Amino acid sequence: MYTTLSISQVQAARERIAPHVRHTPLVSLPSPQGNMPPQLRLKLENLQVTGSFKARGAFNNLLQLSAQQLAQGIVTASGGNHGLAIAYAAAQLRTAATVYIPETASADREARIAAWGAQVIRFGSNPSDALAQARAHGAAAGLAFIHPFDAIRTLEGTGTLGLELLDDLPDIDYLLVAIGGGGLISGMAAAIKQQKPHVRIIGVEPVGAASMHAAVEAGHVVELADVRTIADTLAPRAVCDLTLGLTQQYVDEIILVDDRQMVLAMRWLWAECNQLVEPAGAAVIAALQSGAITIPRDAAPVALICGGNAAAESVFQHYS
Amino acid sequence: MYTTLSISQVQAARERIAPHVRHTPLVSLPSPQGNMPPQLRLKLENLQVTGSFKARGAFNNLLQLSAQQLAQGIVTASGGNHGLAIAYAAAQLRTAATVYIPETASADREARIAAWGAQVIRFGSNPSDALAQARAHGAAAGLAFIHPFDAIRTLEGTGTLGLELLDDLPDIDYLLVAIGGGGLISGMAAAIKQQKPHVRIIGVEPVGAASMHAAVEAGHVVELADVRTIADTLAPRAVCDLTLGLTQQYVDEIILVDDRQMVLAMRWLWAECNQLVEPAGAAVIAALQSGAITIPRDAAPVALICGGNAAAESVFQHYS
Numbered sequence: 001m002y003t004t005l006s007i008s009q010v011q012a013a014r015e016r017i018a019p020h021v022r023h024t025p026l027v028s029l030p031s032p033q034g035n036m037p038p039q040l041r042l043k044l045e046n047l048q049v050t051g052s053f054k055a056r057g058a059f060n061n062l063l064q065l066s067a068q069q070l071a072q073g074i075v076t077a078s079g080g081n082h083g084l085a086i087a088y089a090a091a092q093l094r095t096a097a098t099v100y101i102p103e104t105a106s107a108d109r110e111a112r113i114a115a116w117g118a119q120v121i122r123f124g125s126n127p128s129d130a131l132a133q134a135r136a137h138g139a140a141a142g143l144a145f146i147h148p149f150d151a152i153r154t155l156e157g158t159g160t161l162g163l164e165l166l167d168d169l170p171d172i173d174y175l176l177v178a179i180g181g182g183g184l185i186s187g188m189a190a191a192i193k194q195q196k197p198h199v200r201i202i203g204v205e206p207v208g209a210a211s212m213h214a215a216v217e218a219g220h221v222v223e224l225a226d227v228r229t230i231a232d233t234l235a236p237r238a239v240c241d242l243t244l245g246l247t248q249q250y251v252d253e254i255i256l257v258d259d260r261q262m263v264l265a266m267r268w269l270w271a272e273c274n275q276l277v278e279p280a281g282a283a284v285i286a287a288l289q290s291g292a293i294t295i296p297r298d299a300a301p302v303a304l305i306c307g308g309n310a311a312a313e314s315v316f317q318h319y320s
Numbered sequence: 321m322y323t324t325l326s327i328s329q330v331q332a333a334r335e336r337i338a339p340h341v342r343h344t345p346l347v348s349l350p351s352p353q354g355n356m357p358p359q360l361r362l363k364l365e366n367l368q369v370t371g372s373f374k375a376r377g378a379f380n381n382l383l384q385l386s387a388q389q390l391a392q393g394i395v396t397a398s399g400g401n402h403g404l405a406i407a408y409a410a411a412q413l414r415t416a417a418t419v420y421i422p423e424t425a426s427a428d429r430e431a432r433i434a435a436w437g438a439q440v441i442r443f444g445s446n447p448s449d450a451l452a453q454a455r456a457h458g459a460a461a462g463l464a465f466i467h468p469f470d471a472i473r474t475l476e477g478t479g480t481l482g483l484e485l486l487d488d489l490p491d492i493d494y495l496l497v498a499i500g501g502g503g504l505i506s507g508m509a510a511a512i513k514q515q516k517p518h519v520r521i522i523g524v525e526p527v528g529a530a531s532m533h534a535a536v537e538a539g540h541v542v543e544l545a546d547v548r549t550i551a552d553t554l555a556p557r558a559v560c561d562l563t564l565g566l567t568q569q570y571v572d573e574i575i576l577v578d579d580r581q582m583v584l585a586m587r588w589l590w591a592e593c594n595q596l597v598e599p600a601g602a603a604v605i606a607a608l609q610s611g612a613i614t615i616p617r618d619a620a621p622v623a624l625i626c627g628g629n630a631a632a633e634s635v636f637q638h639y640s
Contacts (some may be wrong), residue, residue: 025345027367047347051594077571092351114589190441212613230639240629263639270636271432274628276596279639312633316590318601319550 005152005190010159017059017160020092022316024048026168026302033272036288037295043165046277046308053184053306054078054085054148054235057157061146062089064153069144070095077101077134079127079180079233080109081307082148087118098143100134102126105232108311126227128237149183150240158187164190166284166303172199174292174301177285179205179212180234182243188252203247203254204287206262209235213254215244230259231279233307257292261286271306277308279293323565325472325510328583330479337379337480338369338517340412344368346488353592356608357615358392363485363621366597366628373626374398374405374468380465380547381410384473389464390415397421397445397454399500400429401627402468407438416465420454422446425552428631446547447565448557469503470560478504482511485622492519496604496613496620499525499532499574500554500575504565504626509570523567523574524607526582533574535564551599553627575613589625597628 006224024047032040049055062074075259076086083099089160090097097118101110103125114120124131131147138145143209147154165172165188175192177185182203189201205213206229214222221240239247269275284303287293295301343366352360356536369375392516393401393416396406403419412416417438421430423445432439438575451467467474472518485492485508495512497505511522516636524551525533534542535558545560559567577585585605605614615621 019350020349022348025346025347025364028342030339046594049350100364114592199503229623237508249582259639263636266639267636270632271435274366274596276594276632276635310488311638312632312635314638315596315630315632316583316587318631318634319579319586 001239003242005159005187005246006153007194009156009174010163010187010191013156014160014163015061016063017056017157020059021055023164024046024123026165027273029272034268037301038297039109039300041300041302042273043168043302043304045161045273046275046281046305050081050085050088051307051309052081052157053086053161054081055088056147056160057154057183058082058085058089060157061151061153062093062095065144065193073097074146075134075143075208076146076148077127079235080105081233081309083113084309086146087116090118091116098137100130102130104298106311108313109309112309126237127235136205144147148259150242151183152242154183155187157247158184159191162188162191166195169300169302171300172302173299174200174202174295175304176202176204176301177304178234178280178283178285178306179203181236182212182239182247182278185244186243186249190246201250201253202287202293203251204283205254205256206231206234206283207256211236212239212244212247213217213256215239216247216254225263231262231283232279233278234283253288257283257286257290261290265289267278272293275305275308276310276312277305278310281305281307324326325475325479325507325560325566325627328484330511333380333476334480334483336383337376337477340373340379340409342368343484346485347526347593348623354588354609357445357619357621358617359620361489361620361622363622363624364595365481366595366601370401370404370408371486371627371629372401372405373478373481374401375408377474377503378402378405378409378469378581380477381471382415385464390595392412392463393417394464394466395454396459396466396468397447398468398537399555400425401553401629402583403433404629405569406466407433407436407492410438411436422450427483428633429629445583446557447555457512469482469501470562471560474503475562475566478507479511482508486512486515489620489622489637490493491620492622494520494522494615495624496522496524496621497555497624498600498603498606498626499523500600501556502532502559502567503537505571506563506566510566513546513570520572521570522607522613523571524556524603525576526551527576527578530576531556532559532564532567533576535559535616536568536574551582551603553598554599554603575607577603577606579611581610595625595628596630596632597625598630602608
């Protein structure tokens with residue numbers, strides 16, 4: 001399978017979405033605690049609008065819809081962050097959004113999406129089931145359906161994060177990125193590797209939702225029978241041809257991490273630099289802490305902190 | 321009263337502490353939610369080592385102690401963040417630290433300080449009582465006592481944050497800074513105003529612990545009979561001659577905020593850019609949200625997020 005995502009496509013997306021998204025900070029961590037690479041940097045995409053990288057793909061999709069499509073409204077599905085990004089982008093662009101979320105999604109995620117005025121519908125036990133229903137809804141009602149990862153415009157959006165990172169750190173040599181449906185790593189890896197082929201790109205997936213790992217091993221998309229992970233935003237049952245194709249071309253390695261390792265990594269991020277993130281956002285740190293990756297001490301690695309939407313309500317209640 | 325803190329002193333401190341502290345990110349927030357200044361920037365000092373600006377003063381003190389003083393160990397007191405910074409700096413410089421904290425300090429704060437190997441002693445109902453006891457301990461045992469704000473070396477340390485901010489944003493025109501003992505605002509205001517006198521510097525204090533506001537009104541240091549605020553790190557009973565003198569010279573205005581406003585501001589920071597901070601860190605946002613300050617829409621204001629050490633344990637337990 002051969003998929004293409006050109007640099008010029010990604011550059012056009014970057015210009016398109018620039019008024020709506022943030023250039024997020026890349027931070028150094030001198031003397032990081034624990035057995036971590038001494039020159040590790042974090043790209044804090046958890047500071048993006050709506051708390052994750054998903055805003056990039058959401059805007060790149062919505063800004064290319066026709067006036068008629070925008071007037072009719074849009075429909076999507078998401079374990080949480082894509083739905084939130086679509087709800088936010090729809091509010092900014094004054095269109096109506098319907099967001100399907102799995103029955104298992106937390107009340108916190110539902111509330112954050114609904115706060116932007118989107119209609120939230122709970123359906124199915126898994127993001128993939130909610131996705132199928134959202135797609136059917138869009139087809140039946142004639143509404144634009146925005147896929148969280150199986151769409152070239154979504155990948156152009158994630159690709160912008162690759163270009164931004166090359167601007168931040170032209171000498172980057174290692175990049176760690178979490179994998180859910182594979183949209184983030186596919187777009188970033190395509191944008192980076194076509195310009196800097198020597199950068200080593202490492203994917204990180206929950207052992208209980210290793211849909212990309214299974215697809216790469218099999219050589220084709222595999223639907224997992226069972227998905228079990230606390231990283232709800234990394235939990236689709238299957239990747240897609242588009243993200244698998246780009247991953248096969250541009251990703252060097254996939255590391256698996258378990259739930260316990262992700263919670264330890266969440267604690268590390270909080271102790272090290274007061275970043276509270278969701279499990280998915282800490283997965284790349286878990287991969288480093290687990291010792292599964294060896295990075296030379298003189299390397300300039302970047303861990304992409306993809307999302308921060310942890311369930312923090314209990315903290316505010318503590319102070320209220 | 322006339323106090324001086326020269327730019328050259330602060331520059332020397334900046335060079336001294338540079339290997340040990342972080343240049344923290346200044347982030348823009350395009351289209352911020354709520355009725356906020358459209359060009360508001362946040363200086364995220366919550367990403368500093370140990371989660372607050374206190375690391376700057378801690379290192380500037382410890383790095384100027386003699387080898388004999390370092391060998392004997394140091395003693396300090398703190399509502400939390402200064403103690404944590406001293407414990408961390410002591411661990412890095414291989415000296416022993418004793419940290420007095422008030423009886424009222426949370427278990428979370430105690431655990432974070434103890435994690436760096438410091439001896440933690442609970443004493444008194446208020447940071448000021450713990451301070452007096454720590455000072456007496458230091459005098460009796462012949463140990464160096466490091467005051468959290470009533471010490472020129474501590475203010476040289478906070479001044480480095482002013483220099484850093486001028487490098488980040490030479491065109492800054494408004495700066496909002498929280499006030500506890502006044503060490504942060506004194507050092508920053510002195511460093512900034514001596515170079516850019518037109519920058520308007522606004523202090524923010526809890527209405528239940530308004531020790532600087534009272535001192536400025538009275539024209540001398542005032543000891544508050546009662547202190548009540550959820551912002552435990554802004555709660556000393558009294559400022560000091562040193563910080564009052566610099567505040568009188570360099571701070572334009574002091575705004576008071578209440579506990580409810582600080583919790584709303586914590587929620588805003590979380591919703592806007594996924595920064596979970598302690599109440600003190602959100603006080604400047606509370607001042608903006610309260611409407612007590614009017615900032616022109618074309619201004620380039622900075623809100624200094626001074627510390628992030630919120631009690632987040634419940635979040636990790638949620639995921640474990």
